[in-house]
Each structure stands twice: as C-alpha cells, then as structure tokens.
Amino acid sequence: MSAVPAAPLPASAEQVPAADGVRRPDLGLLLVPPRARTGWRLVPARVLAMCAVELQKLRHDRTELYTRAVQPALWLLIFGETFTKLRSIPTGNIPYLDYLAPGIIAQSAMFIAIFYGIMIIWERDSGVLTKLLVTPTPRAALVTGKAFAAGVKAVIQAVVVILIAALLGVAMTWNPLRLLGVAVVVLLGSAFFSCLSMTIAGIVLTRDRLMGIGQAITMPLFFGSNALYPVGLMPGWLQAISKANPLSYQVDALRGLLIGTPAHLPLDFGVLALATVLGITAASALLGRLAK
Amino acid sequence: MTDDDAASRDATNRAAADRDATGAGTDTGTGTSTGTSAGTGAAAGAAEAVVCRGLEYSFGKPRAGAARTKAVDGVDLEVRTGEVFGLLGPNGAGKTTTIRAITTLLPVPAGMVRVFGNDTARRKMDVRRLLGYVPQQLSADAGLTGRENVELFARVFDVPRAERAARVAQAIAAVDLVEAADRLVGTYSGGMVRRLELAQALVSAPRLLVLDEPTIGLDPIARTSVWECIDAVRAATGMTVLVTTHYMDEADQYCHRVGLMDRGRIRALGTPAELKAQVREQDPELPHPTLDDVFRHFAGRNLGHGQEGDFSDVRRTRRTASRVG
Numbered sequence: 001m002s003a004v005p006a007a008p009l010p011a012s013a014e015q016v017p018a019a020d021g022v023r024r025p026d027l028g029l030l031l032v033p034p035r036a037r038t039g040w041r042l043v044p045a046r047v048l049a050m051c052a053v054e055l056q057k058l059r060h061d062r063t064e065l066y067t068r069a070v071q072p073a074l075w076l077l078i079f080g081e082t083f084t085k086l087r088s089i090p091t092g093n094i095p096y097l098d099y100l101a102p103g104i105i106a107q108s109a110m111f112i113a114i115f116y117g118i119m120i121i122w123e124r125d126s127g128v129l130t131k132l133l134v135t136p137t138p139r140a141a142l143v144t145g146k147a148f149a150a151g152v153k154a155v156i157q158a159v160v161v162i163l164i165a166a167l168l169g170v171a172m173t174w175n176p177l178r179l180l181g182v183a184v185v186v187l188l189g190s191a192f193f194s195c196l197s198m199t200i201a202g203i204v205l206t207r208d209r210l211m212g213i214g215q216a217i218t219m220p221l222f223f224g225s226n227a228l229y230p231v232g233l234m235p236g237w238l239q240a241i242s243k244a245n246p247l248s249y250q251v252d253a254l255r256g257l258l259i260g261t262p263a264h265l266p267l268d269f270g271v272l273a274l275a276t277v278l279g280i281t282a283a284s285a286l287l288g289r290l291a292k
Numbered sequence: 293m294t295d296d297d298a299a300s301r302d303a304t305n306r307a308a309a310d311r312d313a314t315g316a317g318t319d320t321g322t323g324t325s326t327g328t329s330a331g332t333g334a335a336a337g338a339a340e341a342v343v344c345r346g347l348e349y350s351f352g353k354p355r356a357g358a359a360r361t362k363a364v365d366g367v368d369l370e371v372r373t374g375e376v377f378g379l380l381g382p383n384g385a386g387k388t389t390t391i392r393a394i395t396t397l398l399p400v401p402a403g404m405v406r407v408f409g410n411d412t413a414r415r416k417m418d419v420r421r422l423l424g425y426v427p428q429q430l431s432a433d434a435g436l437t438g439r440e441n442v443e444l445f446a447r448v449f450d451v452p453r454a455e456r457a458a459r460v461a462q463a464i465a466a467v468d469l470v471e472a473a474d475r476l477v478g479t480y481s482g483g484m485v486r487r488l489e490l491a492q493a494l495v496s497a498p499r500l501l502v503l504d505e506p507t508i509g510l511d512p513i514a515r516t517s518v519w520e521c522i523d524a525v526r527a528a529t530g531m532t533v534l535v536t537t538h539y540m541d542e543a544d545q546y547c548h549r550v551g552l553m554d555r556g557r558i559r560a561l562g563t564p565a566e567l568k569a570q571v572r573e574q575d576p577e578l579p580h581p582t583l584d585d586v587f588r589h590f591a592g593r594n595l596g597h598g599q600e601g602d603f604s605d606v607r608r609t610r611r612t613a614s615r616v617g
Contacts, residue, residue: 025465027528029458033497036421037450049447057435060476127431131492134395134425135448136417291397292351 036136043141050145051152058156065156072108072161076101076168089229094259101165101172102254103227106247108161109154109186113193114218116150117201117210124290133291140284143198147280150194151187158186162258172258181257181265188272189250195279202286227251246275341500341532342371342394346403349389363389365556366403371500373408376526376533378547380540380587386556387536388428391504394534395425408499421449424493424531428504430485432492434478438469441477442491449496463491466528467521483514487521494525501526503535507542515539519546540583550583554591 037045058065080097083089091099123129132142162182166172173179201210222228224238225247231239242248249268256263347367350360364386371377379387392398393405396416405412407419432441442460451459464473467487477485486506493501503522507515523546526533537543543550544564552560552567560567564583571581571589578585 025462027462027466027525029455029462030466030494030497031529033421034446034449034451034459045450046448049444052447053433053436053440053444056437056440057433060435060437125429127427127429128433130397130427130429131425131431131445132448133397134420134423135445135496136420136450137448138417 042138043144046137046141046145047148050142050149054149054152058153065160068108068112068157069160069164071111072104072157073164075104075107076161076165076170080104080168089233091230094261095170097165097168098170098172098259099255099261100228101161101170102258103225103251104165105158105161105182105186105254105258106189106225106250107222107227108157109190109250110193110221110247111218112154112157113150113190114197114221115211115214116146116194117197117199117214118207120146120198120201120290121205121207121210129290133287139287140280143195143280143283143287144191146198147191147194147276147283148187151190154190155183155186158182170259173260178257182254185250185253185257185268185272188269188276189246192246192272192275192279195276195283198283199279199286202283202289205289221245221247225251246272339373340370340406341373341375341408342369342377342534343406344369344390344394344403345405347390347393347400347405348402349386349393349398350401362556364393367553367556367558369551369558369561371532371534372549373499373532374530375548376522376535376546378543378550379534379536379553380538380543380550380583381536381553381591382538385553387553388504390553391502391534391536395423395502396420421496422499424496424498424501426486426489426493426501426503426506428508430482430489432477432480432485432488434476437474437476438480438484438488438491439464439473441488442495445492446495451495459495463495466494466525467491481514482510483517486510486514486518490518490521490525494529497529499531501531501533503533505536505538507537507539515542522546540587544583552587552590554587560586560590 076097080100083100084096087096089096089099120129123132133139137145162172197210197214200213204210204213220241224241225245226242227247231242231248234242249271252263253265253268253272255261256265256268344367347364347369348362349364350362352360367386367390369379369390379390381387389398393400394407394412396412396419400413408422410418410422412419432438433444436444439460442463443456446456446460446463461470461473464470467490469484469487469491472480472484477488480488490501501522506522507518510518519542522533522535525531535547547564549561549563550567551558560570562570564586567583567586567590568581571578571586575581575589578589581589
C-alpha cells in the first residue's frame with residue numbers, strides 16, 4: 001500500500017523504467033481533466049457520442065440489421081404485391097406497392113424505436129445507465145442522445161427497406177435532397193417513438209411490462225395511421241385518431257418526398273419536431289425513476 | 293487457520309505496518325491536498341474529498357400508515373483527500389445508497405453532502421466532473437471493444453478529439469489491457485471487465501474514484517489484480533478512492549481508513565489498526581481481533597447474519613457474480 005497522500009506524477013511524465021526496472025505506462029494525460037464543454041455545444045456532442053456507439057455496435061454485429069429486414073420485406077412482397085393485384089385499396093394513379101413502401105419504412109423505423117425503452121431498462125440493470133448518469137451530462141442531453149441513436153439505427157433500416165422496395169420495382173426518387181429529407185423524417189419519427197418508449201420505461205420500470213405495453217400500442221399506432229390505406233377510407237373516429245398519430249405525419253412526409261404524392265411537408269416536419277421535443281421532455285423527467 | 297488465512301493475515305499485517313510507518317490514517321486531514329489539477333470552483337483547496345452530515349434516505353412513498361424503509365439513517369462521514377476509504381458492511385447496510393447520494397444519483401432529502409466543497413444538491417455538474425464511478429454491476433458494454441467503451445466516456449467527459457486517442461490509450465495502459473483493447477468486451481474475464489471499468493473512470497482524470505463493490509464475485513487472483521490496479525493508479529495520480537465492500541480482508545489490506553456501516557448508520561470509523569486496538573482494549577478475550585471481530589463488536593452481530601438486503605440487493609449481487617463467472 002502506498003503512502004497517503006501520494007504525489008501525482010508531473011503532467012509531462014515520460015515512460016521510464018522505475019527503480020524496480022519495470023516500465024510504467026505514461027499517465028500524463030490522466031492527470032489533467034478535460035475542459036468542460038458548455039452551452040449549446042453540449043447536446044450535439046452527447047448526441048454524436050451516443051450515435052457513434054450505435055454505429056460501432058452495428059459494425060460489430062449486423063445480425064439485427066438482417067433479421068429486421070425480413071418483416072418489411074414480407075410486408076412488401078406478400079401484402080404489397082397481393083393488394084396491388086387486387087386493386088381493392090384506391091390509391092389513384094399510384095400502384096399500391098409504391099403507396100405502401102413509405103408506410104413500411106415508417107413502420108420498420110417505429111418497430112425499432114418503440115422497444116428502445118427495453119434497452120434503457122437493460123442499461124439500468126447492467127449499470128451502464130447509472131454510470132452515464134454520473135457523467136456531466138444533463139438528463140435531457142442523455143435522452144436526446146439515446147433518441148437520435150435510435151434514429152440512426154432506424155435510418156440504416158430505412159436504407160435497407162428502400163433498397164428492397166427498389167428491387168421490387170417501386171418508383172422512388174433518387175434526388176439527394178429528397179433522400180436527405182427522408183433521413184430527417186425517419187430520424188425525427190424514431191426519436192419521438194424511442195422517447196415514448198423511454199417514457200413508458202420510466203413509468204413501468206420493468207422489461208416485461210414494457211414489452212407488453214409496447215406490443216399493445218404498436219399495432220394500434222400502425223393501423224391507426226395512413227401507412228396502409230388513405231385516411232379518407234377510415235371511419236370518422238379512426239380519422240380523428242390518425243390525426244393525433246405522429247406516424248401519420250411521418251408517412252405523409254415520406255410519401256411526399258419519396259414518391260411525390262401531395263404532402264403537407266411543413267406541417268409534417270413541424271408535428272414531428274414538436275412531438276420529439278415533448279417526448280424528450282417527458283422521458284427526461286422520468287429518467288430519474290430508473291436511476292433509483 | 294488455513295494457509296490462505298495465514299497468508300492473508302501476514303499481508304494484512306504488512307500493509308498495516310506500512311500504513312503505520314507512513315502515518316497514513318493518523319493525519320488530521322488538513323493540508324493533504326495532492327494538488328491534481330482537476331476540480332472547479334469550491335473544489336480548489338478542499339481538504340476533505342467527501343463530507344456527509346446527517347445524511348438520511350428512505351425508500352418508498354410517504355403514505356399514511358405505511359412505513360418507509362430507512363436505508364441511510366443520519367450518516368456523518370469525512371473522506372480525506374488522497375486516501376483510500378472503505379465503507380464496509382453487509383448487504384442492505386446502506387453503503388450503496390450512501391454512495392449514490394455522494395455521486396448525485398439520488399437526491400439528498402435530509403442532511404448535506406459535499407464533494408471537494410461542492411454541494412451535491414446544488415452543483416451536480418461540478419461534482420460529476422470530479423468523479424469517476426464504477427457501479428456494482430459489470431457495466432461495460434459487451435457489444436463494444438474495450439477501447440470503444442473507454443472512448444465513450446472520453447466523449448461524454450468532453451475530451452477533445454485531438455487528444456482523445458492518446459488519453460484513451462493511456463487509460464487502457466494504466467489498467468494493463470493494451471493487448472485486449474480491440475477485442476469485444478464480451479470475450480473479457482470478470483477481472484478484465486472490472487479493470488476496463490477503471491479505465492473508463494480514469495479517462496476523465498477524476499479527483500475522486502468511487503467504487504461500489506469492485507471485487508464482488510471475482511476469484512482471489514482477479515480480486516488481487518483489481519486492487520493492485522486501483523492502488524497503482526491511486527499512487528500515480530494521487531486521487532482519492534472511496535470504495536464499498538463486504539470483504540473485510542480486502543479493506544484491512546488496502547484501505548487507509550474504514551467506516552463500518554450497519555442498518556443505515558456508521559457504527560465505527562478509523563484506521564483498521566485503530567479499530568482493532570479499540571476492540572483489543574475493550575475485549576481482552578480478543579488479543580488479535582480481525583475486522584470481522586471489529587464489526588461484530590461495534591454492530592452487535594456477525595457480518596453476514598440477519599437481514600442482508602432486500603430482493604433487489606441480492607438479485608443485483610447474484611447477477612454480477614454470475615456475469616463475472
């Protein structure tokens with residue numbers, strides 16, 4: 001045991017053999033704390049940190065990427081191809097498969113995000129969340145980082161679905177600006193749904209309950225949106241639900257950007273941005289419950 | 293006594309002699325700042341790394357007729373700058389709750405907690421910049437490499453991009469994981485994960501390293517390697533170490549001072565040598581008391597008997613033990 005207090009090494013310490021002949025590692029940088037980032041730069045820095053982690057994880061293990069591609073592929077291949085031939089859903093001059101593809105992109109992104117709260121609970125149980133909460137990261141910045149990390153995952157998933165749709169002959173735009181818009185829409189939508197999931201996680205606190213609630217709300221959100229059919233075909237009460245459902249605005253924007261249907265892009269972006277801000281606020285307020 | 297026990301006792305005696313010879317644990321706590329350049333504001337020049345006064349914390353909602361579980365019941369504590377302080381006690385004693393209040397994870401509903409002069413209730417961000425924290429669970433992300441795990445903490449502590457790689461490399465070298473740094477953490481042993489967590493905590497140059505049961509579930513060799521790592525890093529950086537454990541032999545060997553905690557209260561406080569001397573004086577039937585004897589003497593019961601934490605305490609402990617294999 002060393003004497004206390006120990007004298008710290010000078011910051012410029014070189015790696016030199018000690019008296020016992022063993023080479024000690026240079027710890028010079030570990031004696032100087034990094035300069036704190038303050039103000040508006042804090043949140044983007046934390047968001048980038050969390051997104052980088054998601055990308056690193058995907059780089060090491062792409063299994064999730066492949067397995068998650070199966071369901072949207074089946075929706076497009078079976079449901080899309082069948083209903084295109086049936087022509088039972090009126091979509092104007094647009095083939096039903098083309099009409100469906102943006103809805104399936106939004107659906108697969110939502111499915112990724114809506115169960116993100118399970119990851120937060122897993123991180124709570126494994127101590128990762130606790131450790132992050134002891135860093136100089138405001139809770140809102142941590143939630144924003146996690147939300148956009150879910151968004152990054154969803155964007156990669158969206159790229160996979162777009163490629164599958166292109167292979168099936170869906171006529172989509174390849175305009176880079178429009179595709180950038182698609183990425184922003186997917187990012188915002190996923191950020192909202194992951195915040196919704198983290199909010200529920202902060203209320204129910206256990207994986208089992210969150211899983212049950214996640215499954216209970218996923219299908220109503222999906223079928224209560226314009227992902228599969230035009231809002232005009234819905235009964236009045238479902239149209240009201242659809243108007244309050246952020247997924248509808250996400251699908252509307254994706255359709256407008258990808259296949260050029262009439263869309264309300266400013267309204268869509270505005271609703272998604274507002275929903276994301278509200279989601280971050282709610283999830284941040286409840287994150288502390290997970291730390292107890 | 294087994295050979296292992298004898299060896300452990302010899303090591304303990306050597307460590308105690310070392311501490312006595314250097315005067316560790318007998319200083320007054322003033323003027324012991326090691327002068328690392330970390331810290332902001334009130335932190336500068338604070339002689340005590342941690343001060344708790346009348347700290348209380350209860351779990352459960354205050355409802356009429358329903359009793360709240362008092363996890364911490366009026367804890368007074370001072371951790372001196374530069375020392376290794378051990379908070380000892382059985383599961384459910386209140387150690388982890390105390391640690392969570394010190395690390396700003398829990399609010400401080402009654403009492404006061406200061407870290408290098410910063411009130412944890414008012415200056416959370418300043419306190420967090422001074423802390424390195426290793427929770428009881430194995431908290432490294434198994435889906436990332438060791439280097440990526442450390443990089444994440446370099447990023448969230450705002451290490452500039454220009455020095456990030458070098459700082460991360462130094463933190464990894466400090467815990468002797470250079471060769472395993474680019475392997476996925478899922479392939480690490482329990483002891484390696486613990487050392488990696490130390491690297492994650494060290495990358496921000498903390499002034500106070502807080503370790504919650506760092507050796508739980510590890511085999512004796514891994515336990516020794518983790519403690520040697522902590523000791524070497526502390527000696528090199530001069531940081532203060534606050535550690536909780538229920539392994540009395542470890543505390544005896546590696547801590548300068550210990551606080552024995554039971555049922556939410558500190559039952560005894562001092563250097564292991566001082567506490568043993570007190571027991572020797574008060575109980576002539578124990579000429580060579582161990583810290584277990586000291587605990588029994590001050591808490592009035594054996595360590596490991598009675599109520600040992602609630603379901604979640606035990607589940608967390610077993611989960612960690614299971615993960616370290």
